[in-house]
Each structure stands twice: as C-alpha cells, then as structure tokens.
Amino acid sequence: MADPVATTGVLTAGDPAHAEGLSFHPMDQFMVKPLFGDYGDPVYWYTITNVTLWMALAVLCVVGLFVLGTSRRAIIPNRVQSVAELAYGFVYKMIEDVTGRDAVKFFPYVFTLFLFILFANFLALIPSSFSPTSHIAVTGLLALAVFLTVTIVGFVKNGASFLGLFWVTSAPLAIRPVLAVIELISYFVRPVSHSIRLAGNLTAGHAVLKVFAGFAQVAAISPLAVLGVTAIYGLEVLVAFIQAYVFTILTCVYLKDALHPNH
Amino acid sequence: MEGNIAEIGQFLGAGLAAMGSGIAALGVGNVAGNFLAGALRNPSAAGGQTATLFIGIAFAEALGIFSFLVALLLMFAV
Amino acid sequence: MEIEPIDLEAAGYCVNSLGSAIGMPQLCDAWFANQIFWLVVALVAIYLILTKVALPRVSATLAERSGTISNDLAAAEDLNRQATDAEKAYEKALADARAEAQRISGEARAAIKADLDAAIADADKRIAAKSAESEKQIAEVRAGAAASVAEVARDVAAEIVTALGMQADRSTIDAAVSSRVKGN
Incomplete structure (x- = not known):
C-alpha cells in the first residue's frame, strides 16, 4: 500500500500514464468525503461527511412521507398519504405472512430497516449522489443487527431448544451431525450474505453505470454508451426496490426461525 | 505495467471470477423460469408465492455477488 | 488543470x-467509524419517528377508515332495509286501498240494488193497486150498464105493452125482462 499507483493499476486516476486517455474512476463515487473543508481532511467518527448528508436525506424522506404526508389523517387519503399507507400495509402484510402474527411487535424494527434501505437506495440513484447502502460497513451493521436480534430473540423465546434449528430431526440419525455442521455454517454465513448481497448489488450497479458513463468519453460509441446508461439506470431503479424488499423479507424469514425454530 | 506477472494474474483472476456472476445469472433465470412455468400451470396459487420467488432469487444471486466481489477485490484491493 | x-x-x-x-x-x-456512527444515528432517528409519530398515526387512520367503511356499510344496509320496508308498506297500503275500493263499490252496488228493488216493488204495488181499481171501475161500469139495459128494457116493454093496448102489471114485466136479460 506504499505506492498507490502500483497497487491500483490502470484504473487509478493518479496513474500518469493514463491521465491523458480514457480514465475510469468507477470507485471514486463511493468515497467518504468531509462535507465541509478540504478533500483531504481526515475523517473522524463524528465528522460530517457525505454519508451524513445522504443518510439525513433518507431520514428527511421518511419524515416527509410519514410525518408531513400523514398529518391530515384523512379518511380519504391524498397521494402522499396513500403511498405511506401502501408502504405500511406492504411491510405489515409481509411480516404477518412470512413470520406470523406474533411477530407484529417487530414491525417497527423491520419497517425502519426497510425504509432506510429503500430511501438510501433510491436517493443513491440521483446523479453524483452517494450511496450509503453500497458500503459493507453500513450493510454489515444492518445485517449484524438482524443476526444478533434473531439469535437473542431465539434464545430468549425458546431457550436451549433454539439449538434444535441445527438438529434436523426429519433426517436420518446418521447424517444429522453432518447436517448440523452445514446448518451451523449456513447460520453464521447469513449476516455475510445478507450484507454483501445488498452492498454488492448496489456497488455493481453504480460501478457499471460509471463505466458506461466513462465510455461516453469516446465520441464514436458515446450514443451507445448513453443508451446503455439509460437502460442500466432503469434496471437499477428496479434493483433499488428489490434489494430493499429482499433484505426485509430475509429479515422476516430469519425472525421466523427465531420465533418458530421447529418448522 | 509491462512484464508485471502479478498484475497479469490479478486481472486474469478478476476476469475469471466475474464469470461467476454470469453463471449465477443462469441460476436466477432458472428460478424465475420455473416459477413462471408453475405459475402458468396454476395461476391462482402464484400470487401467494412471489415472496418465495424473491427469496429464491436472492439466494441464487448472493453467490453470483460473491464472485463479483472477488473480482472487485482482485481489481481494486489486492 | x-x-x-x-x-x-x-x-x-x-x-x-x-x-x-x-x-x-x-x-x-x-472510514468505518464515521459510517457506523451516522448509520446508528439515522436508524435511531427513523425508529423514533416511526414509533412515536408515524406508525400510531397511520394505524389510527387505517382503523378509522375501516371503521368508517363498516359503519357506512351498516348504514347502507339499514337504508336498504328501510327502503324494502317502505316498499312493503306501500304495497300493503295499495292492496288495502284496492280492497277498500272493492268493498265500497260492492256496498254501493248493494245499496243501489236494494233501492232499485224497493222502487220496483213499490211501483209493482202501485200498478197492482191501480189495475185493481180500474177493474173495479170497469166492473161497476159494466154492472151499471147492465142495470141500465134492464131498466131500458123494462120501460120499453111497458111502453110496448101499453101501446098494444094491454095492461101489464109492473112485476110481470120485471120478471120477464130479468129472465130475458139474465138469459142472455
């Protein structure tokens, strides 16, 4: 890591050999930068950065949709209120269908995760914005929170019988230990796949958008590149919603394991 | 860059790892296609199974994302 | 640059x-510490906003709406029942009115028939009385005529007898005329 140019290869902006020609910086959009002050200022845990800005905007969207939008409490809702009620009903029905009626007390928790990821994903689609959910630190914490919640709730609710999750009684006794090892591994891989799925999808989409945008620098293929950016952008709008949905529904599935480990 | 064997290996590895994403796409397509086939056979039962569909797609896709991640790590972090 | x-x-x-x-x-x-710190802040903010303000409000609105809808449905049911009742009452009233009309017209017909019958009977009675009187008168006239004929015959017979120069006593002539008149 001593010499940045050597370690990052052709895609590094600092590489003098490629400064003149095509220059891709697909990863620069994920950089954490202080909002105030210079580029190179150090980033402490309390520094107000672009992470702060875009997360705050997500919070503001939640406030706008759920506090300002529903302030009329109308029996016949206007558009914003219908959207808020639609989102409420969507997640409520999801947790009721997937996890069960007794899981409704986790609804605010699941809904918080859903709304944060949804708005962070959608706000990240604004050009030159920053996407917090593409960062493994962010999604890792979200997934770890889910993992810890599931594990703690599982043991508090079921005690030691929660371990029955790993002892598959429907399988023959001989292969149960093997299955237990596999189940245990898959249980601990859950937070990894849970977080990397979200961060990876977002990173991949945004990096591809940037690469296509980089191709637009070449006049001959720039119309194609712009067309490609448009198409991928449409796909990314879909991915932004689906990844929020998938993260939420997997949270519900994991919670179901915690509440009902035996089926 | 010339003659740098390590870099060649890095980029080759990244390219090979990226193939995993494409292969995962086969898996996702398989899930979605089979769902569609089942849904056309029994359309009334399809509505309740969309959640299962998305969970299946998510699990199939996760492994593709892993290989994509390996490619990214090879490109940018090694 | x-x-x-x-x-x-x-x-x-x-x-x-x-x-x-x-x-x-x-x-x-x-950069991890910065991201994690602000993520926790954002999540706590969203959680508090949702649990303190948004979710109670939305669920109250939804409950109120479903209450309103079921109330409206009940009211509609009620109105529907009222309308059915009103229709039934109307039809009953109509049937009653029709029966009443029938009864009244029947009564009127009966009354008219009774009057008519009475009038006819009266007329018959009067006609019978009149015809009886007329017959009596005719009989009287006839009797009177017969008496007159006998008188005339008696007088004529007496005159004829006298004219013939005979003396006839009065009772003989009467007997002869009476037997002749009666004989005829």
Missing part, C-alpha cells in the same frame, strides 16, 4: 495524491 496536492498523512491511506480512491473505498477501515 492543476490539482492541489493533498496532505496524505491527514487524509489516511485510502486517498491518493489526486483525491481519487485507492482500492475499494468500501474496504477502507479509516
């Missing part, structure tokens, strides 16, 4: 001298 060299010591090891990322920014652990 002149790019100002940045202080690499301060920026940490994830940014190169041109302000571009080294490696994947996602894996730069110098």
Whole structure:
C-alpha cells in the first residue's frame, strides 16, 4: 500500500500514464468525503461527511412521507398519504405472512430497516449522489443487527431448544451431525450474505453505470454508451426496490426461525 | 505495467471470477423460469408465492455477488 | 488543470495524491467509524419517528377508515332495509286501498240494488193497486150498464105493452125482462 499507483493499476486516476486517455474512476463515487473543508481532511467518527448528508436525506424522506404526508389523517387519503399507507400495509402484510402474527411487535424494527434501505437506495440513484447502502460497513451493521436480534430473540423465546434449528430431526440419525455442521455454517454465513448481497448489488450497479458513463468519453460509441446508461439506470431503479424488499423479507424469514425454530 | 506477472494474474483472476456472476445469472433465470412455468400451470396459487420467488432469487444471486466481489477485490484491493 | 496536492498523512491511506480512491473505498477501515456512527444515528432517528409519530398515526387512520367503511356499510344496509320496508308498506297500503275500493263499490252496488228493488216493488204495488181499481171501475161500469139495459128494457116493454093496448102489471114485466136479460 506504499505506492498507490502500483497497487491500483490502470484504473487509478493518479496513474500518469493514463491521465491523458480514457480514465475510469468507477470507485471514486463511493468515497467518504468531509462535507465541509478540504478533500483531504481526515475523517473522524463524528465528522460530517457525505454519508451524513445522504443518510439525513433518507431520514428527511421518511419524515416527509410519514410525518408531513400523514398529518391530515384523512379518511380519504391524498397521494402522499396513500403511498405511506401502501408502504405500511406492504411491510405489515409481509411480516404477518412470512413470520406470523406474533411477530407484529417487530414491525417497527423491520419497517425502519426497510425504509432506510429503500430511501438510501433510491436517493443513491440521483446523479453524483452517494450511496450509503453500497458500503459493507453500513450493510454489515444492518445485517449484524438482524443476526444478533434473531439469535437473542431465539434464545430468549425458546431457550436451549433454539439449538434444535441445527438438529434436523426429519433426517436420518446418521447424517444429522453432518447436517448440523452445514446448518451451523449456513447460520453464521447469513449476516455475510445478507450484507454483501445488498452492498454488492448496489456497488455493481453504480460501478457499471460509471463505466458506461466513462465510455461516453469516446465520441464514436458515446450514443451507445448513453443508451446503455439509460437502460442500466432503469434496471437499477428496479434493483433499488428489490434489494430493499429482499433484505426485509430475509429479515422476516430469519425472525421466523427465531420465533418458530421447529418448522 | 509491462512484464508485471502479478498484475497479469490479478486481472486474469478478476476476469475469471466475474464469470461467476454470469453463471449465477443462469441460476436466477432458472428460478424465475420455473416459477413462471408453475405459475402458468396454476395461476391462482402464484400470487401467494412471489415472496418465495424473491427469496429464491436472492439466494441464487448472493453467490453470483460473491464472485463479483472477488473480482472487485482482485481489481481494486489486492 | 492543476490539482492541489493533498496532505496524505491527514487524509489516511485510502486517498491518493489526486483525491481519487485507492482500492475499494468500501474496504477502507479509516472510514468505518464515521459510517457506523451516522448509520446508528439515522436508524435511531427513523425508529423514533416511526414509533412515536408515524406508525400510531397511520394505524389510527387505517382503523378509522375501516371503521368508517363498516359503519357506512351498516348504514347502507339499514337504508336498504328501510327502503324494502317502505316498499312493503306501500304495497300493503295499495292492496288495502284496492280492497277498500272493492268493498265500497260492492256496498254501493248493494245499496243501489236494494233501492232499485224497493222502487220496483213499490211501483209493482202501485200498478197492482191501480189495475185493481180500474177493474173495479170497469166492473161497476159494466154492472151499471147492465142495470141500465134492464131498466131500458123494462120501460120499453111497458111502453110496448101499453101501446098494444094491454095492461101489464109492473112485476110481470120485471120478471120477464130479468129472465130475458139474465138469459142472455
């Protein structure tokens, strides 16, 4: 890591050999930068950065949709209120269908995760914005929170019988230990796949958008590149919603394991 | 860059790892296609199974994302 | 374009001298603390907003709406029942009125028939009385005529007898005329 140019290869902006020609910086959009002050200022845990800005905007969207939008409490809702009620009903029905009626007390928790990821994903689609959910630190914490919640709730609710999750009684006794090892591994891989799925999808989409945008620098293929950016952008709008949905529904599935480990 | 064997290996590895994403796409397509086939056979039962569909797609896709991640790590972090 | 060299010591090891990322920014652990701190702040903010304000409000609105809808449905049911009742009452009233009309017209017909019958009977009675009287008168006239004929015959007979120069006594003539008149 001593010499940045050597370690990052052709895609590094600092590489003098490629400064003149095509220059891709697909990863620069994920950089954490202080909002105030210079580029190179150090980033402490309390520094107000672009992470702060875009997360705050997500919070503001939640406030706008759920506090300002529903302030009329109308029996016949206007558009914003219908959207808020639609989102409420969507997640409520999801947790009721997937996890069960007794899981409704986790609804605010699941809904918080859903709304944060949804708005962070959608706000990240604004050009030159920053996407917090593409960062493994962010999604890792979200997934770890889910993992810890599931594990703690599982043991508090079921005690030691929660371990029955790993002892598959429907399988023959001989292969149960093997299955237990596999189940245990898959249980601990859950937070990894849970977080990397979200961060990876977002990173991949945004990096591809940037690469296509980089191709637009070449006049001959720039119309194609712009067309490609448009198409991928449409796909990314879909991915932004689906990844929020998938993260939420997997949270519900994991919670179901915690509440009902035996089926 | 010339003659740098390590870099060649890095980029080759990244390219090979990226193939995993494409292969995962086969898996996702398989899930979605089979769902569609089942849904056309029994359309009334399809509505309740969309959640299962998305969970299946998510699990199939996760492994593709892993290989994509390996490619990214090879490109940018090694 | 002149790019100002940045202080690499301060920026940490994830940014190169041109302000571009080294490696994947996602894996730069110098930024983890910042991201995690602000993520926790954002999540807590959203959680508090949802649990304190938004969710009670939305669920209250939804409950109120479903209450209103079921109330409206009940009211509609009620109105429907009322309308059915009103229709039934109307039909009953109509049937009653029809029966009443029939009864009244029947009564009127009966009354008229009774009057008519009475009038006919009266007329018959009067006609009978009249015809009886007339017959009596006719009989009287006839009797009177017969008596007159006998008188005339008696007088004529007496005169004829006298004219013949005979003396006839009165009772003989009467007997002869009476036997002749009666004989006829």
